[in-house]
Amino acid sequence: MSEASVAAKPAGATGSATTYDAVVIGAGVAGLYQVYRLREMGMSVLGIEAGSGVGGTWYWNRYPGARFDSEAEIYQYWFDEAMFKNWQPTERFPAQPETERWLNYVADRTDLRKYYSFDTRVTAAHYDEAGQQWRVETDRGDTVTARFLICCTGMLSAPLSNIFEGQDSFKGQIFHTARWPKERVEFVGKRVGVVGTGATGIQVIQTIAPQVGHMKVFLRTPQYIIPMRNPKYTPADWAQQGKRFSEIRDRVQGTFSGFEYDFDNGVWADLTPAQRTEVLERLWADGSLALWLSSFAEMFFDEKVNDVVSEFVREKMRARIKDPDLCAKLIPTSYGFGTHRVPLESNYLEVFHQPNVEIVDVKASPIVRIVPEGVMTADGTVHELDILVLATGFNAGSGALTRIDIRGRDGRSLKEEWGQEIRTAMGLQVHGYPNLFTTGAPLAPSAALCNMTTCLQQQVGWISDCIRDMREKGLKVIEASRESQDQWVAHHDEIANKTLVVKTDSWYMGSNVSGKPRRLLSYIGGVGTYRQKCADVAASGYSGFKFA
Ligand code: NAP
DSSP: OOHHHHHHSOTTOOOSOEEEEEEEEOOSHHHHHHHHHHHHTTOOEEEEOSSSSSOTHHHHOOOTTOBOSSOTTTSSOSSOHHHHHHOOOSBSSOBHHHHHHHHHHHHHHHTOGGGEEOSOOEEEEEEETTTTEEEEEETTSOEEEEEEEEEOOOSSOSBOOOOSTTGGGOSSEEEEGGGOOSSOOOOBTOEEEEEOOSHHHHHHHHHHTTTBSEEEEEESSOOOOEEOOOOBOOHHHHHHHHHTHHHHHHHHHHSSSSSSOOSOSOOGGGSOHHHHHHHHHHHHHHTSTHHHHSSOGGGGTOHHHHHHHHHHHHHHHHHHHOOHHHHHHHSOOSSOTTSSOOOEESSHHHHTTSTTEEEEETTTSOEEEEETTEEEETTSOEEEOSEEEEOOOBOTTTHHHHTSEEEOGGGOBHHHHHHHOOOOBTTTBOTTOTTEEESSOTTBSOGGGSOHHHHHHHHHHHHHHHHHHHHHHTOOOEEEOHHHHHHHHHHHHHHHTTSSGGGSOSGGGTTTSTTOOOOOSBOOSOHHHHHHHHHHHHHTTSTTEEEO
16 A cells, blocks of 8 residues: 555554555654655655654643753754754744644655654554564554564653552542643642652743642652753844854764763863863853753763762752752752753742742652542642642653564563663664664663754664665665674663763663663763764674674
């Protein structure tokens, strides 16, 4: 069946099997580009997307205050200069509605929607060894087969939304931030509870605080923050960025984190304390993630350096909070700055000075269950609420894949294997799963330590080039060897274990999901380094990968 007929049918209406060169799961930043690249190569492609439209993260995370921490000029695609220039971001860090509009603009311009089946979730994908193809099943009862299965399923897309006993009994409204309704949620005068103070919770709290009647923030682990500086972008500003298109594109490929900035402030040990402070002050004033991802790399490895930077940030926070009791609750002391995601914020700390905002210390007295009236904590208190916002995060990296019943050679199950230990070959393939490619997957640089558009385009690019090379050589099957996967995991762990990141609990280590095997989920050797390693593998004729 051709793509045109799939596009013409209502998604999932047939139930009959159809065959494609490739199935791409996801219509986010990676999925759209992946479909674009495969179509450019003349392949038949079916995109499958659970949402009703394109956007991925930017489709689902429509909670109040959602916006990214990557500058608009780097959160871009690089395959179409005119597409970049003809878009007009309104500010340095645009909010979710604008980014969702941008991805729709990309989908319109590239005419990609017709290859997608929307409102369709992949439930299972089984590799058929004899036929050398994947058999993909959806929740609409469709089954399609494809030579290649490419999972652009996102690193942070499997929400931890049902984590408390009794959630169904709640009489008010309950929302996970990544399943926010399209309809407006009315906070005015309401008693609102927010669980979670990660990058998401902070954005929600600072945004709804002016509207709520009363807000209880159920706080377990405080966060280091950096105040966001978010100037408006005029058409003249964007025209200037347009002139830098090639410069920006080339720059972000090689930096540590895929942002424009990099660790180029000298060696910590060579600088005087005054010089170090000068760097920290300058990057703090930049109002971006530069303080974290481009001040001093030693911060990630050396506890003494990390202590100084952590104290620098704490001092900034104290200056804003003032009240010692609030300082004790809101300023982290149990882990080092930058050992997990540092959120940008706007007025987050000041919110807690409002008389109608209250912190409930759920480290001291954890949430035990949800009751019809609200949240019950271990001390027996029932915190009565009208609305409960769960900003409780995601089963990151692995969760988007393990919620699909993926079975490789000999019926092996990815869910079972990753339930024991999460292993990949460069985050691009998994041994035992031929012709399955992944983006945003564990052990590649990703959301944790990367500007996502940089990393995802690089991964999609590598996968597309690999498939093109295979087709040119008449090869049908590719699979990472066990040895090369072992080597990658060892290399990944060696770098990770030198850092302080592995000592801090967060989704970075999988420790936010009970029973999840502990391993740093994102590659921390640097985006530029990773890119080079991937390029070297391709240039060597894909050493470490077996073909048939
Ligand atoms: P997260 O960082 O995993 O934060 C989850 C929060 O929920 C934490 O504060 C956690 O507390 C709390 N929590 C979970 N279970 C709890 C429980 N049983 N009781 C009390 N508290 C509980 O998730 P997120 O904030 O959604 O962010 C995930 C990632 O998405 C970010 O790190 C970032 O990479 C990305 N993101 C980016 C942006 C942006 O670009 N601006 C915005 C939002 C998200 P503990 O820390 O104590 O576990």
